[in-house]
Amino acid sequence: TDLEVTHWWTSGGEAAAVAELAKAFDATGNHWVDGAIAGSGGTARPIMISRITGGDPMGATQFNHGRQAEELVQAGLMRDLTDVATKGKWTDVVRPKSLLDGCTIDGKIYCVPVNIHSWQWLWLSNEAFAKAGVPLPKDWNEFVAAAPALEKAGIIPLAVGGQAWQSSGAFDVLLAAVGGTDTFLKVYKDKDAKFAAGPEVAKVFKAADDARKMAKNTNVQDWNQATNLVITGKAGGQIMGDWAQGEFQVAGKTAGKDYTCLPGLGLNEVIATGGDAFYFPLLKDADKSKAQEVLAETLLDPKTQVAFNLKKGSLPVRGDVDLNAANDCMKKGLAILAKGAVIPWTDQLLSQDTQKQKEDLFAEFFAKPELTVEDAQKRFADLIASAD
Amino acid sequence: MADITAQASTAAGARQGITDPYGPKPRRVISRRNVFLYGTLFVMAVYYLLPLYVMVVTSLKGMPEIRLGNIFSPPLEITFEPWVKAWSTACTGLNCDGLSRGFWNSVRITVPSVLLSIAIASVNGYALANWRFKGADTFFIILIVGAFIPYQVMIYPIVIILREIGLYGSLSGLVIVHSIFGMPILTLLFRNYFSSMPEELFRAARVDGAGFWGIFLRIMLPMSLPIFVVAIILQVTGIWNDFLFGVVYTRPDTYPMTVQLNNIVNSVQGVKEYNVNMAATILTGLVPLIVYFISGKLFVRGIAAGAVKG
């Protein structure tokens, strides 16, 4: 049975990863009809939502699990996967458990998490530091200290693409790394506005100020172009999620030799359990509904998980798979995961509305030096106050 | 104001001497006026042509040359690979068939949309110009104001409307959407055009016994070539170039070319492949461009007939 699957994975590493899913699904005798929408979630999501609400749903669709699809579920447009989940004992195999929480609404499971993406990475170009003649930094603070040397060598210390979610994400990473897990949770989970206006967060803003100064010469838009700056040694480093690893791989770079990764920016080694999940709109066609079940099972199949996540550069959602093929960085991630040093990610904690406002704020903050740290923090606190 | 009519007068001038003007006034080809006139036009022409030039040149270069060279320099080594790639092998997600699929989808979307929207708008314009009934103007004004509404505002209500009539996601749905959004300007054009036709012609046809449709089909239509050309050009351009409706109201297997273009351009794999992007860009714009190059003259004439008369 043909099943149309929409997603916004179109960059090199992503596309390769999707191919794995498609291969696995096609192997079950069904057919994966690829509905890639380029751009980002921002471009793709309205199309997906329009189609679901417009009565022309696809067979399955990618969302970031969390609150993006909450209302669609509430409106009864999405398929309840509890049966499949019970059959596949998802509650047992999915790790960490909190991942499934994001898919659970009123006790029913509505989505299949396929990977764990963590944002908390600093990717460094070994070549760039060599060229600048400074040793590879071990954490964010050393990195900031090395910035002048990099700049002198004509290298952009930190690559931050123009898209708003990159600046906003970078700040969130700094919040968790520089501020620490508690700070992060207090701000985003408890939405403590007073705290957000306080000195703890001010420290983070100071770090963000460093970041924007280091990034000011980045003239690219897309995240992977920024990554490419690091890959080619034009930039010293980039704060980006583990999906960036896919790009290094496609470029044929080896972790540890050509590039270095610092989870939690080397300050606070935690991993956020964000990630992608597949949702299944409620379909009338019985064959397709059946195929949806098959796809859901396939997605969580250990083999698929490995193949997909290796290409994608993300971590698998089940702990019982064999990841010997994983590279240096991935192993670091797995180790942290094993330690249980996980935090929930903003997709789960904040509504898209708040996320967007946050993006607007940090996009402005990173692009506009005149926006002072104090003003930005004040606006951030206001935002947290009204967040939901 | 002929430019170069000096030859005749030089002969005459020689015969008569300067003191006795005879024949046409001698004009120098390089007068201040001509220098200003052609100079300005030339500079403007360069401004307008530059992007096209850059697009074409870039699309014929290989990536290394682009990275090193100058965007304005002609390609050292002409390669058509970017064109081939843009047309047939560039990937979006798992689909690696470039723009080729989108091209046919665009044709399948554009042709019926253009036909339907022009059919509706021409009949509307005709009814407004010749068969005015009470309230018609009010609807027309609403329509004109509607032309100013940002499309984004209408996406959601239209999703609902299409869902209710069960056309969401189908090609017919998209065709209807294009017809709706083409209606204000086209109706205005047709209304103005038909109003500028002699009223007596219409009356003569009524006396002859032709009805609403008879007059429209047999009298008005054969006289409306210029405005139809304008309408066709505007609609072909508008619909072919549409991205928003194409992406929102269709499904991947019917994505038009612009959506494919966006996918190709935004599916960055490592470095941006500017040459492929440019080739894809040109390919996407080719159909409306050809339409313009062929019928530009009629366009101006039609505009004069339909748009300028208030």
Next chain:
Amino acid sequence: MTAANDTSVSIQDLSLNFGAVTVLETLNLDVADGEFIVLLGPSGCGKSTLLNCIAGLLDVSEGRIFIKGKNVTWEEPKDRGIGMVFQSYALYPQMTVEKNLSFGLRVAGTPKEEIAKRIARAAEILQIEPLLQRKPAALSGGQRQRVAIGRALVRDVDVFLFDEPLSNLDAKLRAELRVEIKLLHRKLQNTMIYVTHDQIEAMTLADRIAVMKGGVIQQLDAPQTIYNRPVNRFVAGFLGSPAMNFVDGYLEDADGGWRFAAGDIKIPLGTYDFAKPPAPGPVTFGIRPEHVSLNSGTGWPFSIAANVEVVEPMGSDTLVWLKLAQQNFSVRVTSERTPKNDEAVTLGFDPMRASLFDTATGTRI
């Protein structure tokens, strides 16, 4: 209330307004069978509007219209038995003459042979046989006009409506086609209603002229009656070229009977045929330039001396302008007797040929 049976077109209490503007107001008009009626009036007086109402191209606001005794007020134009010829010809530019002529018949589904027969007849009457395969763009103005008439002709209608059919043509052609229309009417004996603002056309063509002003018919009469006994000053001034001379003054009851006085000039009105019992008061005296003679002896009931101001030779005649009681006054003379500028001349005329109007209301006295 139905129309009298011998009328071809009968218009009863017709009113028409565009929004707040009333263009026609309770207008009545009866046209006899076979009659040639001309609607004459200045631009904007509602002539075309009236014609369009008769044709059914405008919806009337009040009143009704009968054609051949049938109430057609709400009929479609094609069902009224009318044919119409327009000022701009209104030929369908993309059709040949033949197609133009047959369009109405084809729409009505008339059989082919019948169409061919009618076209042949119309073409013969109008002598446009050689033009049948041409398009309108390839015709001269006069030919176009003939085709336009032909289009009405083939429809075999009871009533022909003409809306200034000659006003786009040059003077020469106009004169020729005028005669042709006259002959056509004589041949066909149809009822014809003809709109024009050219008085020569009106005078030469009409059985009766309806002079309109501001949507109201001022006078409806035979051309000569209208010319010689206009009911009011407007009609008097509108007809005749060069226009009638008007002199403002007073009507006085002198010893010898009524007389007209303006400044020094006193004109005894012994021979004048009063339309109603006269009373003293301000009146306007009007006389046509051709009813005044110049230097032609003293045999006139009234004569006076004056100085020539401007002489306008018009070829066949000459118009002589002078002042009478400080008011412009023109006299038409044959070219042979043309005076010079500033020459002193004697005018003579018969007050019987004059018209007197109440200065205030403008009506004939």
Next chain:
Amino acid sequence: MTAANDTSVSIQDLSLNFGAVTVLETLNLDVADGEFIVLLGPSGCGKSTLLNCIAGLLDVSEGRIFIKGKNVTWEEPKDRGIGMVFQSYALYPQMTVEKNLSFGLRVAGTPKEEIAKRIARAAEILQIEPLLQRKPAALSGGQRQRVAIGRALVRDVDVFLFDEPLSNLDAKLRAELRVEIKLLHRKLQNTMIYVTHDQIEAMTLADRIAVMKGGVIQQLDAPQTIYNRPVNRFVAGFLGSPAMNFVDGYLEDADGGWRFAAGDIKIPLGTYDFAKPPAPGPVTFGIRPEHVSLNSGTGWPFSIAANVEVVEPMGSDTLVWLKLAQQNFSVRVTSERTPKNDEAVTLGFDPMRASLFDTATGTRI
């Protein structure tokens, strides 16, 4: 080669072509100071083109133009000392009448008081003082035309050029403004060159008329000469309304002298004033409708019987149509003597008033 000093405008060997089309060909024209010249001719004969050449709005192809003795062939329009009035008035629609009049002067930097003075004068002459603050859209046709003339007037020029200034107006207004222009010319004594295709205008206004056809001046003469002794058939037919009657036939050398023969009709030409020595051959005989009399006794050098076909009463006169040698023939009579349709009548005329043309070349014999 310079122009004679007493000429106001002198055109020498003027040719003009648009691409391959020659519109004017080696045209010569001398206009005396203060003269009123009318260029008359059918549409497309090059009247406007000639006027535009004089104004400097078109570059001539050959030849030269003198105004007031100065060679202005290469001058800008504004430096030629001309003022021009256009058919469409060409008023600047968004400016008041006053601004319209003064715009040219203001651009030229004329002092304020001077401008005011000139406008006051022009406004007085044309009686447009009350209109000065209005915009053209709020003026009637006649008023607009007067403003257009005013615009030429304020420029204080030697030569006025008029391009069909009255043809957009209705007949009545046309007649009025015609007299006004005539008076204006008398008052100003400027040279005026006036284009029209209306022969009444030409006849009444001109000191001399230049009848043009196909870019060539056919005849340049005083109106009466042109009317009475047209040099060719074109000129004869173009002037006069109703037009001259033409009968095709032969010139024969009969016993009693020359005579004209068409079918049964033989017209002895005893009194005719030949323009050149006659020779037998096909000729066209022309006589104006007003030079033929109807039923007026036998005192005429020539008379013949005929049957009335159509009678066209035109108010002041009546036009009677009949056939002579199977050709249409019209006679103008006064309204009193109107015959009836089909009545048998006798025509009489004096061949001295007739014109004879060579049928082949059309030139007067």
Next chain:
Amino acid sequence: MSKSERPNLLFRNLNAKVASIPMILTAMVVFVGGTVWTVLYSFTNSKLLPRLNFVGLDQYYRLWATPRWLISIENLLIYGAISLVFSLVIGFLLAALLDQKIRFEDTLRTIFLYPFALSFIVTGLVWQWLLNPDFGIQHVVRDLGWTSFSFDPLYNSSIVIYGISIAALWQGTGLIMCLMLAGLRGIDEDIWKAARVDGIPMWKTYLFIVIPMMRPVFITTLVIIAAGIVKVYDLVVAQTSGGPGIASEVPAKYVYDYMFFAQNLGQGFAASTMMLLSVVIVIVPWAYLEFGRRK
């Protein structure tokens, strides 16, 4: 005789009414219906899906307290002013130049008009590239040896909106030129002659006589430009995505982002209502004057 009675007016002209149904439906259902619906839901706190939870003017308070919205409005005003002024000026200038009976008129007209055939996406891409400091004009000029040359409008917050306007003008002036040219050709030839006889210099003739006479053309043009200005979206997305930061955001993009990206329909609807309101305030009186009370 039933015909003597005035027939039911509803059925007179029936064909025309039937034929106008698409227009009436579009006007009433899509434009009016859609607008009313949008306005209604702007008073709710709808998130991903429209829901009738009324929250009064909350969305509007928030809207006008959002820096990004204020920047968007400011950008729209700047962009609008630039487009309006420069489109009209350049369009008119080009038309006036082409109207001088020049050679190659057809070729030049085609050159000026062809960008109009390209979509905003394409236009945006090309100009993004031309204005890219690392590849485009800046890079080329620097290569020529003028190393301090700086021209990177798309990467400079304070002038980015001008950079976007460059592309917009490139794309749009051709059509304006066409309209103007048509208008110029409609001016009575005699007006030109009258002005020449009066000795009025060319530029003054244009400025004081011809331009005022072209009022209807300018109005049509204004409508077309204004409609484009309000809707500007694709161009910004293709060139800068609103960046750097939020320096080139525009209202239409705000609407889109908040409706779909932020999944806050209420906010998006409130923003679109504000846009509609301004359109209505400007356009409706004009439309009534222009189309309402004629004939």
